[in-house]
Amino acid sequence: MSCVDDCRDGRREEAEFWRPGGIKVVDDSLQLDRYSLGNNGTFPSAQLDIDEKHLIDPKLLYIGAKIGEGAHGKVYEGKYCDQIIAIKVLNGGSTPEETATLRARFIREVNMMCRVQHENLVKFFGACKDPFMVIATELLPGMSLKKYLSTIRPKQLDLYKAISFALDIAHAMDCLHANGIIHRDLKPDNLLLTTNQKNVKLIDFGLAREETVTEMMTAETGTYRWMAPELYSTVTLHRGEKKHYTNKVDVYSFGIVLWELLTNRMPFEGMSNLQAAYAAAFKQMRPPLPEDTPPELVFIVQSCWVEDPHTRPTFSQIIRMLNAVICTLPPAPAPAPPEQDTVPATMSTRGTITTTTSTRRGGKLSFLRQLFAAKKEGKSST
Secondary structure (H helix, E strand, O other): OEHHHHOOOOOOOOOOOOOOOOOEOOOOOOOOHHHOOOOOOOOOHHHOOOOHHHEOOHHHEEEEEEEEEEOOEEEEEEEEOOEEEEEEEEOOOOOHHHHHHHHHHHHHHHHHHOOOOOOOEOOEEEEEOOOOEEEEEEOOOOOEHHHHHHHHOOOOOOHHHHHHHHHHHHHHHHHHHHOOEEOOOOOHHHEEEOOOOOOEEEOOOOOOEEOOOOOOEEOOOOEHHHOOHHHOOOOOOOOOOEEOOOOHHHHHHHHHHHHHHHHOOOOOOOOOHHHHHHHHHHOOOEOOOOOOOOHHHHHHHHHHOOOOHHHOOOHHHHHHHHHHHHOOOOOOOOOOOOOOOOOOOOOEOOOOOOOOOOOOOOOOOHHHHHHHHHHHHHHHHO
16 A cells, blocks of 8 residues: 555554563664664754655555554555565654654654665665655565574574674674764664575664764663663663763674674573663673683673773774684584583673683784773773
């Protein structure tokens, strides 16, 4: 059916959409399963409109089956001309004030999505402003990384594939950061596998924001188990309260995701979401790494989730480190190892970087270790 026919009355359901495996701390984004692309970044007032070249004709837009919904809209499988796409239809609001707020969020989201293009980011096709608000993106038929990992559990990913996925994620995040965008909700549920299951793409810009030097952004934004410690405060933060942080919050989240790729376990398992947040923020706990994890990967993970955000690497540095590791591995994935029982390790309370070295790959990352050590020493001396 036509989008125009489906949305002519402008009314939307207000049902809450819950994702498995995590709870949003703030309810300012649209939760639309694996095709969610919620509200996002703060733009200068001069950009609070959409360039005509990014608008598509709603008369050529057709809706198929619904594949997700949230408090602010619904996502459908659809078609534009001859292209199969994912269509997010946003709610119009029930009051003039709500309508104005939702439209401003929609415009900011579109302006941000059309700025970034990368093979590891979901592709933006266009948007409609009237008679309803729509965002059209590529339709990815593959499952989420979260679901994929659960289907092979308790087995772990082949190391080559785990690092390959990690590189895809790092490249996507490097693109966002190069464009001054903080994603703020990096986790396996927001990563989709391609049809051949060889690559992953980042979706859901629902919490993304532009980073500026002086910007104060919403605190406690994201999903607890993947949130950086600096997003919390020792005092209770109310919804909408502002706190300064940088794009290094994404690096912390990446460290948790990389840990999941290596272990295929839930971070902070056995804890509730709030317990996990408290453990990471106030007890400096991190998920335990298996003893047989290659030292180079231990270093990368721990450098990403170190307590001080200033000593965390950039994504360009992460890419170089991961490439250094993957170059030492066989080019083709090895056969899956036999199923083994895993014994949970004791939770680490350091939240710091260990300095173990590898005799097999000795010195590959020594220059980066020295860089982060120097940054840390400089920080402590001031």
